[in-house]
Amino acid sequence: MGAQAEKWVLMVTARTPTNIAVIxxxxxxxxxxxxxxxxxxxxxxxxxxxxxxxxxxxxxxxxEDRMWLNGKEISLQGGRFQSCLREIxxxxxxxxxxxxxxxxxxxxxxxxxxxxxxxxxxxTAAGLASSAAGLACLVFSLAKLMNLKEDNSQLSAIARQGSxxxxxxxxxxxxxxxxxxxxxxxxxxxxxxxxxxxxxxLVIIIAVVSARQKETSSTSGMRxxxxxxxxxxxxxxxxVPKRIIEMENAIQNRDFASFARLACTDSNQFHAVxxxxxxxxxxxxxxxxxxxxxxxxxxxxxxxxxxxxxxxxGPNAVMIARDRKTAxxxxxxxxxxxxxxxxxxxxxxxIGDKSILKDAGIKDMKDVEALVGPPxxxxxxxxEKSKGDVSYFIxxxxxxxxxxxxxxxxxxxxxxxxxxK
Amino acid sequence: MGAQAEKWVLMVTARTPTNIAVIxxxxxxxxxxxxxxxxxxxxxxxxxxxxxxxxxxxxxxxxEDRMWLNGKEISLQGGRFQSCLREIxxxxxxxxxxxxxxxxxxxxxxxxxxxxxxxxxxxTAAGLASSAAGLACLVFSLAKLMNLKEDNSQLSAIARQGSxxxxxxxxxxxxxxxxxxxxxxxxxxxxxxxxxxxxxxLVIIIAVVSARQKETSSTSGMRxxxxxxxxxxxxxxxxVPKRIIEMENAIQNRDFASFARLACTDSNQFHAVxxxxxxxxxxxxxxxxxxxxxxxxxxxxxxxxxxxxxxxxGPNAVMIARDRKTAxxxxxxxxxxxxxxxxxxxxxxxIGDKSILKDAGIKDMKDVEALVGPPxxxxxxxxEKSKGDVSYFIxxxxxxxxxxxxxxxxxxxxxxxxxxK
Numbered sequence: 001m002g003a004q005a006e007k008w009v010l011m012v013t014a015r016t017p018t019n020i021a022v023i024x025x026x027x028x029x030x031x032x033x034x035x036x037x038x039x040x041x042x043x044x045x046x047x048x049x050x051x052x053x054x055x056x057x058x059x060x061x062x063x064e065d066r067m068w069l070n071g072k073e074i075s076l077q078g079g080r081f082q083s084c085l086r087e088i089x090x091x092x093x094x095x096x097x098x099x100x101x102x103x104x105x106x107x108x109x110x111x112x113x114x115x116x117x118x119x120x121x122x123x124t125a126a127g128l129a130s131s132a133a134g135l136a137c138l139v140f141s142l143a144k145l146m147n148l149k150e151d152n153s154q155l156s157a158i159a160r161q162g163s164x165x166x167x168x169x170x171x172x173x174x175x176x177x178x179x180x181x182x183x184x185x186x187x188x189x190x191x192x193x194x195x196x197x198x199x200x201x202l203v204i205i206i207a208v209v210s211a212r213q214k215e216t217s218s219t220s221g222m223r224x225x226x227x228x229x230x231x232x233x234x235x236x237x238x239x240v241p242k243r244i245i246e247m248e249n250a251i252q253n254r255d256f257a258s259f260a261r262l263a264c265t266d267s268n269q270f271h272a273v274x275x276x277x278x279x280x281x282x283x284x285x286x287x288x289x290x291x292x293x294x295x296x297x298x299x300x301x302x303x304x305x306x307x308x309x310x311x312x313x314g315p316n317a318v319m320i321a322r323d324r325k326t327a328x329x330x331x332x333x334x335x336x337x338x339x340x341x342x343x344x345x346x347x348x349x350x351i352g353d354k355s356i357l358k359d360a361g362i363k364d365m366k367d368v369e370a371l372v373g374p375p376x377x378x379x380x381x382x383x384e385k386s387k388g389d390v391s392y393f394i395x396x397x398x399x400x401x402x403x404x405x406x407x408x409x410x411x412x413x414x415x416x417x418x419x420x421k
Numbered sequence: 422m423g424a425q426a427e428k429w430v431l432m433v434t435a436r437t438p439t440n441i442a443v444i445x446x447x448x449x450x451x452x453x454x455x456x457x458x459x460x461x462x463x464x465x466x467x468x469x470x471x472x473x474x475x476x477x478x479x480x481x482x483x484x485e486d487r488m489w490l491n492g493k494e495i496s497l498q499g500g501r502f503q504s505c506l507r508e509i510x511x512x513x514x515x516x517x518x519x520x521x522x523x524x525x526x527x528x529x530x531x532x533x534x535x536x537x538x539x540x541x542x543x544x545t546a547a548g549l550a551s552s553a554a555g556l557a558c559l560v561f562s563l564a565k566l567m568n569l570k571e572d573n574s575q576l577s578a579i580a581r582q583g584s585x586x587x588x589x590x591x592x593x594x595x596x597x598x599x600x601x602x603x604x605x606x607x608x609x610x611x612x613x614x615x616x617x618x619x620x621x622x623l624v625i626i627i628a629v630v631s632a633r634q635k636e637t638s639s640t641s642g643m644r645x646x647x648x649x650x651x652x653x654x655x656x657x658x659x660x661v662p663k664r665i666i667e668m669e670n671a672i673q674n675r676d677f678a679s680f681a682r683l684a685c686t687d688s689n690q691f692h693a694v695x696x697x698x699x700x701x702x703x704x705x706x707x708x709x710x711x712x713x714x715x716x717x718x719x720x721x722x723x724x725x726x727x728x729x730x731x732x733x734x735g736p737n738a739v740m741i742a743r744d745r746k747t748a749x750x751x752x753x754x755x756x757x758x759x760x761x762x763x764x765x766x767x768x769x770x771x772i773g774d775k776s777i778l779k780d781a782g783i784k785d786m787k788d789v790e791a792l793v794g795p796p797x798x799x800x801x802x803x804x805e806k807s808k809g810d811v812s813y814f815i816x817x818x819x820x821x822x823x824x825x826x827x828x829x830x831x832x833x834x835x836x837x838x839x840x841x842k
Contacts, residue, residue, distance in 0.1 A: 228686075235652065265649075265651075268701045269696075272652065276690050277689075280713060285707050
């Protein structure tokens with residue numbers, strides 16, 4: 001290290017997307033290495049609307065590894081963080097910043113301490129895969145800081161050990177997590193099936209049904225399912241392998257009808273095995289059910305599916321519309337069935353890509369109130385219109401993978417102190 | 422026929438219980454004969470609290486077959502009624518009432534018309550198996566009127582063709598519907614595993630969550646499940662056969678822990694395959710889920726299960742308590758978590774066997790309001806207390822099979838006109 005060794009702080013800031021599985025991961029064959037019982041496929045969500053930003057920094061002046069999540073210091077002692085840190089440090093290389101006269105030798109990484117700050121631009125643990133984006137961003141940014149030579153697929157196998165679905169956040173577009181066969185997990189990693197430009201008509205609308213912390217964590221939930229469900233092994237061994245092939249084809253061919261059928265049935269089956277768990281796990285609630293009914297009625301009224309839905313370990317609905325025009329029609333239906341509470345600002349009720357709202361012809365709350373029931377629900381109401389069942393909607397789309405943010409103003413840590421700004 | 426042939430009306434009135442499956446029937450291998458894809462086991466509910474009463478009558482003056490359900494005339498043209506009527510007429514025998522000088526020859530039954538009146542003492546089509554009790558009562562009372570020699574098991578195979586689960590209402594206590602192997606369905610019938618006295622400590626509390634007509638009928642629901650669920654065949658072929666054996670043993674040995682585990686997991690799995698259907702079928706709602714949580718938390722807090730729950734094709738919970746003392750504690754918990762709406766008469770909120778309410782120390786609404794949260798929910802609330810989520814509770818127990826009511830005042834048809842009283 002250079003002469004001013006005690007003073008410098010070296011930082012990297014990166015942004016990593018979250019992802020939503022369309023063929024679900026549920027159940028591990030190895031709890032420690034986080035090896036799944038089946039392959040899964042996800043769509044990466046546009047990081048402009050949903051992402052984690054992480055700044056990792058190193059300095060000889062740091063006396064211990066520390067981490068702040070959304071501004072609050074959290075413990076790094078958890079086995080999952082430790083697994084990722086250990087795996088990355090083991091692959092670290094020499095790093096040199098000639099301008100600043102900083103040189104870190106490969107072996108120094110074992111002694112140097114890290115400061116990490118991470119920020120999600122969406123509610124943590126509300127079923128929006130915050131841990132996926134978070135762990136992926138941690139691994140990606142540390143890999144850049146420590147000059148790892150591994151490609152994103154190899155990094156995904158490290159992120160996987162932090163949070164299973166995190167491995168799928170190392171790529172944009174359409175991503176497959178191959179379960180692998182090796183006992184050490186080396187072949188359980190993510191590959192990109194297609195980038196986000198491959199199928200860029202798709203629009204995604206997320207209904208945030210509840211931002212409360214979920215009751216059953218994914219980790220304990222899937223453990224209970226594997227231990228008690230009489231259906232999960234049949235799902236993993238017989239059902240999912242066929243669906244993986246079909247979904248890869250659907251994505252390759254931009255076959256929305258197949259994509260929608262597979263995404264919906266696989267989401268439903270994941271929630272079915274949760275219900276088959278003992279004691280049963282309920283992630284969806286009555287509002288989730290009403291959203292499904294709304295989409296299913298519309299899909300059936302049309303000749304071909306307009307919208308796919310999928311739900312993770314929470315009540316939030318992620319809806320994928322075949323194109324922008326369909327997304328605008330979907331948003332009209334959603335706002336008609338799930339209007340905001342009185343005095344809600346429309347601008348805060350529909351966030352993300354506001355152009356969908358414009359396409360739907362909705363400028364203000366008066367336009368929402370003026371919406372009429374869609375033709376497919378005539379005389380066949382989806383359920384009582386109940387204000388406030390949805391907290392807000394996020395309009396987004398498939399998006400790109402992790403990126404380094406070189407603009408230092410976006411860093412979450414102070415470049416001099418290495419503490420949160 | 423005698424001289425006054427044109428005037429007489431011959432009647433039989435019978436009462437038949439409803440039943441609740443603890444290993445579920447869901448899915449047919451033959452839609453017309455109503456042959457199931459797996460065996461099922463049920464508990465017969467005490468007809469004093471839940472039953473169908475049916476009066477069947479014959480007279481040469483009747484010009485067509487007619488039926489009244491709960492006072493309203495309904496069509497008998499449905500294939501299911503016609504199947505039952507045809508099967509019973511084919512087995513009819515000579516009937517003679519010497520006192521009244523009435524003689525009906527076997528072959529006359531093909532020409533004579535019937536009047537039928539049926540009454541459920543509980544809401545129709547609210548998920549309380551009204552069709553089961555109804556069709557069982559129709560078959561049982563017609564068999565008595567037409568002097569059939571068949572035993573109840575053979576009659577159950579006829580009732581099965583009217584409504585599958587009706588076959589299990591031909592016996593009291595604990596009943597198994599054997600799926601059978603024959604293509605003509607002759608061996609698909611009910612047998613009694615044990616009568617209601619075998620295990621008479623059990624107490625049953627039903628939470629009527631919603632008395633609205635259900636959205637998806639069992640008939641179309643199970644057809645959709647068989648056609649679209651990727652899990653239903655595994656359930657029927659691999660899971661249920663083992664559970665049937667275990668449940669028979671649990672009943673034989675009055676082993677409540679096994680009984681409860683099997684009943685709960687099988688109810689959950691039935692709802693899981695409904696969710697795995699495309700489009701998905703939701704019978705349980707948020708209130709159903711909260712009832713399950715309430716029971717599960719309590720069962721886990723105790724050393725051994727106190728209460729089993731099971732849900733049919735609707736949101737109503739059927740809870741089976743191990744004994745009277747447990748039932749009183751359960752009722753306290755239910756009334757604490759699901760209080761009635763203001764100004765509800767407690768006497769109408771808890772119906773059936775009122776002695777359970779007395780055992781729970783609850784005399785009036787003030788006692789309900791004074792209830793405190795049970796120890797197992799301390800700091801871990803099941804959900805917000807929401808008044809009115811439950812319409813009412815029915816306290817009952819396992820009960821006896823069909824009986825003929827010889828007291829003519831209980832008949833639903835006028836003995837002179839053969840029309841509803």
